[in-house]
Amino acid sequence: xxxxxxxxxxxxxxxxxxxxxxxxxxxxxxxxxxxxxxxxxxxxxxxxxxxxxxxxxxxxxxxxxxxxxxxxxxxxxxxxxxxxxxxxxxxxxxxxxxxxxxxxxxxxxxxxxxxxxxxxxxxxxxxxxxxxxxxxxxxxxxxxxxxxxxxxxxxxxxxxxxxxxxxxxxxxxxxxxxxxxxxxxxxxxxxxxxxxxxxxxxxxxxxxxxxxxxxxxxxx
Amino acid sequence: xxxxxxxxxxxxxxxxxxxxxxxxxxxxxxxxxxxxxxxxxxxxxxxxxxxxxxxxxxxxxxxxxxxxxxxxxxxxxxxxxxxxxxxxxxxxxxxxxxxxxxxxxxxxxxxxxxxxxxxxxxxxxxxxxxxxxxxxxxxxxxxxxxxxxxxxxxxxxxxxxxxxxxxxxxxxxxxxxxxxxxxxxxxxxxxxxxxxxxxxxxxxxxxxxxxxxxxxxxxx
DNA sequence: AAATAAATTGTACGGTGTACAGAGATAGTG
DNA sequence: CACTATCTCTGTACACCGTACAATTTATTT
Numbered sequence: 194x195x196x197x198x199x200x201x202x203x204x205x206x207x208x209x210x211x212x213x214x215x216x217x218x219x220x221x222x223x224x225x226x227x228x229x230x231x232x233x234x235x236x237x238x239x240x241x242x243x244x245x246x247x248x249x250x251x252x253x254x255x256x257x258x259x260x261x262x263x264x265x266x267x268x269x270x271x272x273x274x275x276x277x278x279x280x281x282x283x284x285x286x287x288x289x290x291x292x293x294x295x296x297x298x299x300x301x302x303x304x305x306x307x308x309x310x311x312x313x314x315x316x317x318x319x320x321x322x323x324x325x326x327x328x329x330x331x332x333x334x335x336x337x338x339x340x341x342x343x344x345x346x347x348x349x350x351x352x353x354x355x356x357x358x359x360x361x362x363x364x365x366x367x368x369x370x371x372x373x374x375x376x377x378x379x380x381x382x383x384x385x386x387x388x389x390x391x392x393x394x395x396x397x398x399x400x401x402x403x404x405x406x407x408x409x410x411x412x413x
Numbered sequence: 414x415x416x417x418x419x420x421x422x423x424x425x426x427x428x429x430x431x432x433x434x435x436x437x438x439x440x441x442x443x444x445x446x447x448x449x450x451x452x453x454x455x456x457x458x459x460x461x462x463x464x465x466x467x468x469x470x471x472x473x474x475x476x477x478x479x480x481x482x483x484x485x486x487x488x489x490x491x492x493x494x495x496x497x498x499x500x501x502x503x504x505x506x507x508x509x510x511x512x513x514x515x516x517x518x519x520x521x522x523x524x525x526x527x528x529x530x531x532x533x534x535x536x537x538x539x540x541x542x543x544x545x546x547x548x549x550x551x552x553x554x555x556x557x558x559x560x561x562x563x564x565x566x567x568x569x570x571x572x573x574x575x576x577x578x579x580x581x582x583x584x585x586x587x588x589x590x591x592x593x594x595x596x597x598x599x600x601x602x603x604x605x606x607x608x609x610x611x612x613x614x615x616x617x618x619x620x621x622x623x624x625x626x627x628x629x630x631x632x633x
Numbered sequence: 634a635a636a637t638a639a640a641t642t643g644t645a646c647g648g649t650g651t652a653c654a655g656a657g658a659t660a661g662t663g
Numbered sequence: 664c665a666c667t668a669t670c671t672c673t674g675t676a677c678a679c680c681g682t683a684c685a686a687t688t689t690a691t692t693t
Contacts, residue, residue, distance in 0.1 A: 204640070236642090237641065237642050243641075
């Protein structure tokens, strides 16, 4: 019960500095590891545990940070039509996340229950209710929108990790790999005809197109 | 150039046995690690590299296996209306993936370009074109559907990993954790009123509801 | 100045992916 | 048959990871 509040000591680091380092690692194609973060701020690995209880807490904080503040950007402008506001939010999120390779994988790797995520949910929900949807549909629509936005970004951004200079590689490993790469590779005429669809990167147009179809389906 | 084809030796293991072991690990709440797989089949860790060039190949193969064969199930019955067929496919995939905790995270952790995934894309695409959509819209719709199905499953299934018996834990770590858990926790009245939306688990009804909104938006 | 609390380090353990070299088994060839 | 090429699998090793525990340093309150 910490009977008498007897305060404390030096504090040179901050959570934010650690998250900065983590982001920097991600941007360099790295791994956002505890040890990496510690090394980047010039401290022993375990020092990180003073600020975060474990790695998952770091990841959660990082995600919150990447999600940014839902109240900024075009979404905040309440005078605009609700569809425009949602599109603005979706584009903002996309911009935030796509800027950091590896962020997508991070996103889907844990539960989505941080305060920012909850705030995002809340904002979207209010918007949809104000737009005239009944509350139950609005709630389900919110979920749908979040799945689309985060899911497509995650899919898009997944595994963009730089394979690096591809150092020598054991000759036998190379042989194995060559064998493995010869997957049956059937022909898929329709896919070929329609153009790239499962591409790792989609255009902003395609992203928005999907979002609008969802909005159509919701509002219909 | 393997001038003269001089064939080979014993082969007691198979890729499938290794994938079986990996799935078993996942089902036990484990990690589908190379070493775990090797241990499960009773072999040295590196023996796995005879069959897969690296871990990502194992994961890719595992995903292909989890996705199953798109030609089976309700989707294959061409006499049914196209919306029903898509719903059947979505439910099949969900059943396959939700059965294995950890599968969702796996899904989003890499590019989606395996043969099964491509086949799935192809099938959906053909279906939508036959339903009367123009090819470009059909392609984008396919992407939209795949993002929704895989994304919602990934979100749902993410981090269901059993936290285990939670062994003693350092007293100071516990203190830190307690501090960290006191996140500002504002009140979100609308979310509370509308019921759970960001829940880690959604009902099949909610899943289908979202799918149908997307189909509405596509076909509108 | 003394006591106390927090930040940080040193060290260590068990886990991971995987490179490399060698051992053993299997097959086709002479 | 023996020979030899080819493949599977093991032993060992390295670098990396998360993190527990104890000891040390530093700042602050008393």
